[in-house]
Amino acid sequence: MSKKYTRREFIKTSAAASAAAGIGVSLFPGMTFANQSGGTNWHKSVCRYCGVGCGVMIGEKAGKIISIKGDELNTVNNGHLCVKAFYLHKAVNSKTRLHHPMIRKNGKLVKSSWEEALDLVATKFNEIRKANGGNALAFYGSGQGETEETYMANKLFKGCIGTNNVEGNPRLCMASAVGGYLSSLGADEPVGLYEDIEKAELFFLAGSNTAEAHPIIFERIMRHKTRNPNVKIVILDPRKTPTDQVADLHLFPKPGYDLAIFNAMAKVLIDEGYADDDFIAKHLVMKNGDGVQDFETYKKFLNDYTPEIAEKISGVPAQDIIKAARMFGKAKTAMTLWTMGLNQRKRGVWANNLVHNLHLITGKIGVPGSDSFSLTGQPNACGGVREGGGLCHLLPGHHLVVKEAHRAKVAKVWGVPASNIQPKPGKHTIAMFSALNEGEIKGMYIMCTNPAQSLPNAKKYWKGLKEQFVVVAESFYPTMTTEYADVVLPAAFWTEKEGVYGCTERRSQYMPLVVAPQGQAKWDAFILRDLGKKMGFEKEFAKYETAEIMWDEYRGLTKGKDMNLMGASYDRLKKVRGLTWPVPTEDHPGTYKRFMAGDPIYDSKFAELAKKEGRRMYFYGPKAKDGKATVWMRPHDDPAEPTDSEYPLALTTGRVLEHWHTMTMTGTAPELNRAVPNAYVEINPIDARNMSIKNKEQVVIETRRGSMQFEARVIDRPVQGTIFVPWHWENKPINVLCIDAFDPGSKEPEYKVAAARIRKA
Amino acid sequence: MKYKINMILSVIVLTIALALSCSSLCKNAQVVEKSVAEFAGHAEVDFSVSCMECHSESTPDIYEDWANSGHGKMNYGCYMCHGDGMENFSVQPETDMCINCHSSASGHLMRMENQGCFDCHDGHTLNP
Structure with missing residues (x-):
């Protein structure tokens, strides 16, 4: 190939x-000076990149997208854009856009018609299904797909083909946050919204390089701090990043050794009187692996995590841990923001639990300016996959495959027998690609993502991609994944389709179709619909003529759920800058804080009970009991692959400001390529000196999974003993060297810690 | 004064670019050998490193101005205003590009009538 x-x-x-x-x-x-050119039509939409959900205006002239500007009426970004969004029109018009279907013939991908391509996929999928059962097929989607697209995939695979082997790349980035929210607060997604930023006195940025991964959120934090010098910022990250320019205190743990720090901070908060005893008594339960415990047991558990013990485990000075805890305790309001540094870990769920603990025991939740707030990496990971049910154990609208009533409800809406939906969860992402390797899964449909580059220990999974029947629906060509595809289907790109994205703050926003899809490209939801028809599900997919029909059917499934979207019709979403669920009716403005006064679910069902019990919050989510949140006693646990004498360095990966994921989009903008032309490895100057490595020298990184050459960047960023590589470049796919160990609860891989060594090239 | 300097620089760039335009029409085969930045008078460009990497050493004062500005704090680099150097390059960037990222300032700019952003705001410090 x-x-x-x-x-x-x-x-x-x-x-x-x-x-x-x-x-x-x-x-x-x-x-080009697009703003001044006559005849430009501006269309309200949402950014295609990260999970912040910035409002953008798409400039279209004579049927071509010519410019992007910030939407000044959107409260998320108030008209500002980051550098990636600024060049989005270049991705739309890129020479790398795929304009026609392709089929592999004699080892080469050649141009085909839609009829031939879809016939081939339908025939092969039906053959596999007939010979091996539905579970021999799988769907792998994306937090970049629209909710409507994921909805169609769910129906085709779970409802019609009859397999729960439906996953998406949010498994690789947000699954631990989901597990954390569910197990700690009882329901997925944050309590509050971005507007808490301007009300917060302290920010605890834990495992988040906010400045580069979520620049518009960073800008809001920076602006807020500039206007209010009393605002403090504490960073927990094994690496100094551009986010540090606003830091008042930085804790540098060894990668994978920070759980003890959170517990030590909790101990200091309690020992020094910063705990909110009333909130604890009325709103919380304490739990460990044996079940519910009392507060005294929790305090005893914390005795194992004095700041001094945490220092020994993490490498962070005890005094800094105490200082961070005091800053958190003294601040009237505090927001913790985190992302992959906590989620992509063998104990990602535990890390999330321990962050929630800090807010729960101090009562810094459910008040303006306080929240434990997970930042999302993709624009519709929350909306399409977490809410839309694009994972192997979920059904749309926060329904579960294991619940008979949920299967029956969804099957009825889908017009399929309830028995079609299997009661057992399908394979999670790593298990799915392992099964592809082993031939247990024989056919896979990949939509809007590039797993050949993005999976951890990626090379291991190229075998299955090569040997089995793989269909890739993509807007860009070539990618590392299309290298292995048997069929490549050209997908309409952003601006060429309408649909809904749901961002980090529970906000669902409408995106319009502005121009026709390029070439023969088609909307992913229509490709899936038409594939379903060709596979024999003509009746089941007959009604989906428009995106609005799909959305309306989906939002119907959210009625009465914690993520009620019944008030978010297309008509309404087209006029407003998004709505934050729960939004139960067309006249409801959307919800600022969940589980408390102002939340329509709380107001209608739990306010009276809460008042009777003297409570200000009622955690009514499906995993909470008696309306109480849970403080979890999570012990320290080493990463899956600790450093040792053979591999003495901790390899960690991440993003740069100018690029995103596998660069299929940012790689189309020469300006962004110019800004960071090549991959590199950051090495701490002390480590570099000890290894006699000079700046800009070529070095080879080795892990137990392979080796790769990089230019050394000797820089005082990673903590000593740690090396950092940005993961975007196709010619340096660092994920090949990452470990594919995963969290036993969330099944999210531990991208953030692998044992490595370096030698000169 | 700043306006005059801008005007002079613009004329210089205009002259160079026009000359190169004509030249490129005559010598089509040679055009791609130089980047647009080099055609516009920039020294030979090493495209294997970022603009920032060179300019932090070659023009440290400008680099410092930028680094301490709002753009610098956000790490929004040279390319945002000046282009990538290969496909596009502008010594004196036009300011209507600014509005794409600062659309909330469009009303303010309108009130400035014929003035551009850089008539008041220094291009690197962004002051005042």
Whole structure:
């Protein structure tokens, strides 16, 4: 399966050609002044990149997307954009857009018709299903797919084919946050909204390089701190990042050794009188592996995590842990923001639990300016996958496959027998790709994601992708995953389809279709619908003529649920800048804080009971009992692959500001490529000196899974003993070296810690 | 004064670019050998490193101005205003690009009538 050129080479060639053409005709080629050009139509939409959910205005002229600007009426970003969004129009118009279906013939992908491609997929899938059962098929989707797209995939695979082997890449980034919210607060997704940022006195940024991964949130924090110098910021991260410019205190733990720090902070908070005893007594239960315990047992548990003990485990000085706890305790309001640093861990759920503990025991939750608030990496991980049920144990609208009543309810709406939906969860992502390797899964449909590059220990899973029947629906070509595809289907891209994205703060926002899909590209939801029809489910997919029909059917399933979206019709979403659920009726404005006054579910069902019990919150989610949140006693646990004498360095990975995921989109903007042209490895200067490695020297990183060459960047960023590599570049796919061990609860892999060593190239 | 400097620089860039435009029409085959930045008078560009990496050493004062500005704090680099250097490049960037990221300032800009953002705000410090 050799390829003729890489995406990067293709883009580079295109850029040079554009430059040549440009100089002949334009003074400043590429620097078009779109805002001033007449005839530009502006369309309200949502950014295609991270989970912040910034409002954007799409500039369209004569059927072409020519510019993007911030939507000043959107409360998320107030008109501001980060550098990635600024160049989104270049992704739309990229030379790497795929315009026609392709089928692999004699080892090569060749152009085909839609009819031929879909016939082939339907025939192969039906053959596999007939010979091996529905569980020999699988769907792997994305937190970038629209809710409507994931909805169609769920119906086809879970409702019609009859397999729960439906997963999505949010398993790789948000599953631990889901597990944390469910087990601690009883329901997934945050209590509050972004508007807490401007009301917070303290920010605890734990495992979040906010400045680069969520720049608009960072800008809001920075602006708030500039206006209010009393605002303090504590960072917990094994690496100094651009976020540090606003830090008042930075704790540098060894990667994977921070659980003890959270417990030590909780101990200090309690010992020094910062705990909210009344809130604890009325709103919380304490639990460990043996079940419910009393508060005294929790305090005894914390005795194993004095700041001094935590220092020994984590490497963070005890005095800094005490200082951080006091800052958290003294602040009237506090927000903890976290992302992959906590989630992508063997004990990601525990890390999440321990963050929630800090807020619960101090009562810094359910009040303006206080929240334990998970930042999301993808634009619709919350909306499409967590809420839309795009994982192997879920059904749309926070329903579960294991619950008979849920299966019956969803099956009725789908118009399929309830027996079609299996009662047992399917395979989670790593298990799914392992099964593909082993041939247990023989056919896979991959939509809007690039697992050949993004999976941890990625090379291990290329075998299954190569050997089994793999269909890839993508807007861009080539990618590392299309290298292995038997069929590649051209998917309409953002601006060429309508649908809904749900961002980090429970906000669902509508995105319009602005221009027709390029070439023969089709909307993913329609591809899945048409595939379903070809597979024999004509009746089941006959009604889905529009995106609105899909959305309305989906939001119907949310009626009465904690994530009630009944008030979020297309008509309404087209007019407003999103709605934050629960939003039960068309005249409801959306909810700021859940589980308390102002939340329509609380007001209608639990306010009276809460008042009787003298409570200000009632955690009514499906996993909470008696309306109480849970403080979990989670002990320290080592990472899956601790460093040792053979592999003495901890390898950790992450993002840079200018690039996103596997660069299928940011790689189309020459400016962003220019900003960070190549991958590199950051090495602490002391480590570099000890290894006689100089800045810009070529080095080889080795882990138990392989080796890869990088340019060394000797810089005072990673804590001593840690190396950092950004993960975006196709020619340096660092995830090949990452470990695929995963959290036993959330099944999210431990991308953030692997044992490594370095030698000169 | 700043306006005059801008005008002079614009004329210089305009002249160079026009000359190169004509030249490129005559020597099509050679056009791609140079980046647009080099055509506009920039020294030879090493595209294997970022603009920032060179300019932190070659123009440290400008780099510092930028680093301490709002753009610097957000790490929004040279390319945002000046282009990537390969496909597009502008010595004196036009300011209507600013509005795409600062759309909430469009009313403010409208009131400035014929002035651009950089007539008041320094391009690197962004002051005042």
